[in-house]
Amino acid sequence: MSGRRLTVSALERAYECPASFAFPILVHWSSDAAERGDSIHEFVEEVLAGYRSNAEALAQVPEEWRHTCAHLDWSGIIGDFELDDRGEAPVVDCEVAYAVDVDTGAVRELGRGLKRRYPPTGPREVVGTLDLAARLLDGRWCVSDIKTGQPVTAARDNWQIRFFAYVLYRVHGEHETVGRLVYVNEDGSVWKDEHVFDSFDLADFPMQLREILEGLDAAERARGRGQVDVNAGAHCKYCPAYRSCSATTGLIQALPDEIRGLGSRDFLTTRDVGEIWARFKDLLAISKKIDEELKAFVRAHPGEVELPDGRVVMEIPKGRDRINGERALAIARSYGATDAELLGCVSRSEWTELRAMNPKKKGRAA
Numbered sequence: 120m121s122g123r124r125l126t127v128s129a130l131e132r133a134y135e136c137p138a139s140f141a142f143p144i145l146v147h148w149s150s151d152a153a154e155r156g157d158s159i160h161e162f163v164e165e166v167l168a169g170y171r172s173n174a175e176a177l178a179q180v181p182e183e184w185r186h187t188c189a190h191l192d193w194s195g196i197i198g199d200f201e202l203d204d205r206g207e208a209p210v211v212d213c214e215v216a217y218a219v220d221v222d223t224g225a226v227r228e229l230g231r232g233l234k235r236r237y238p239p240t241g242p243r244e245v246v247g248t249l250d251l252a253a254r255l256l257d258g259r260w261c262v263s264d265i266k267t268g269q270p271v272t273a274a275r276d277n278w279q280i281r282f283f284a285y286v287l288y289r290v291h292g293e294h295e296t297v298g299r300l301v302y303v304n305e306d307g308s309v310w311k312d313e314h315v316f317d318s319f320d321l322a323d324f325p326m327q328l329r330e331i332l333e334g335l336d337a338a339e340r341a342r343g344r345g346q347v348d349v350n351a352g353a354h355c356k357y358c359p360a361y362r363s364c365s366a367t368t369g370l371i372q373a374l375p376d377e378i379r380g381l382g383s384r385d386f387l388t389t390r391d392v393g394e395i396w397a398r399f400k401d402l403l404a405i406s407k408k409i410d411e412e413l414k415a416f417v418r419a420h421p422g423e424v425e426l427p428d429g430r431v432v433m434e435i436p437k438g439r440d441r442i443n444g445e446r447a448l449a450i451a452r453s454y455g456a457t458d459a460e461l462l463g464c465v466s467r468s469e470w471t472e473l474r475a476m477n478p479k480k481k482g483r484a485a
């Protein structure tokens with residue numbers, strides 16, 4: 120491997136597109152969604168690890184995310200965790216960092232509350248920090264990963280969840296381990312995607328990690344020969360190499376021809392349109408990244424970015440107040456609003472969208 124440390128958060132991308140580790144890293148992503156995630160993670164950790172009281176931890180949360188934390192559905196997160204000897208508080212391990220040796224399968228704890236500042240690890244170790252681990256009331260161990268954004272790969276196939284399920288399996292030696300993705304909505308409510316892993320599911324996990332490392336080595340060698348194959352997909356979203364990636368640069372170069380094809384509809388086949396649509400979707404994701412990068416640059420150079428016509432590009436603050444419909448309806452109900460009155464407050468707008476579907480199972484997105 121190229122000397123880069125492989126972390127759990129990059130496992131899915133390393134599996135799907137090893138080439139992303141062979142390209143130069145030209146961008147590090149940070150976004151509102153990431154900041155929201157960090158704030159909520161920190162709040163949960165501080166409360167459950169007992170570093171601060173709920174009120175103290177809440178006071179540290181940036182104002183825009185405070186409402187979510189203040190209304191957090193704790194019972195949805197820790198409601199089935201085993202309690203301490205006094206039966207008062209759940210026993211939870213928070214933010215524990217581990218390394219897994221891909222050759223021996225050995226697991227070692229690196230520390231707690233490290234905030235991703237890992238100590239030195241070996242080239243054959245993969246590292247990661249779990250959010251929460253606890254023994255459930257039914258006696259099984261459970262790892263919970265808190266998510267605050269869009270749904271990620273399902274728990275059953277999620278590399279992060281499988282990594283920590285393997286860690287708990289090795290540390291505690293139980294036949295079954297529960298892996299959970301806990302999604303936090305803006306109103307503090309949560310929903311869970313859970314899978315139960317047994318020791319057979321997890322037995323060959325180090326071998327799968329080994330294969331990923333071998334894929335990274337092969338991509339590195341292919342780069343040396345100038346023949347890197349990339350695999351674009353959802354994992355491109357936060358790829359730090361996207362600006363140097365041949366898929367994205369090639370996509371942009373190829374775009375004018377694709378778009379020109381749209382103007383000559385008579386000559387387009389259904390296959391042509393399918394290809395154009397797939398490229399268009401890729402381009403939308405890339406253009407979002409470009410927009411974020413341009414904003415960051417303009418923010419760092421206020422008043423300095425000039426257009427060819429002499430105008431100057433500025434970052435304009437924008438905002439929108441949103442009403443939480445569910446809460447508003449609940450309040451209206453508590454004041455005695457009737458169903459007919461509530462219905463009168465609801466308006467519906469309709470639109471269509473193009474979506475990739477499995478032709479055999481219409482109704483399910485592919």
Ligand code: SF4
Nearest residue numbers: 136139351355358364
């Ligand atoms: S942007 Fe996507 S296709 Fe390109 S290197 Fe990154 S993960 Fe691979």
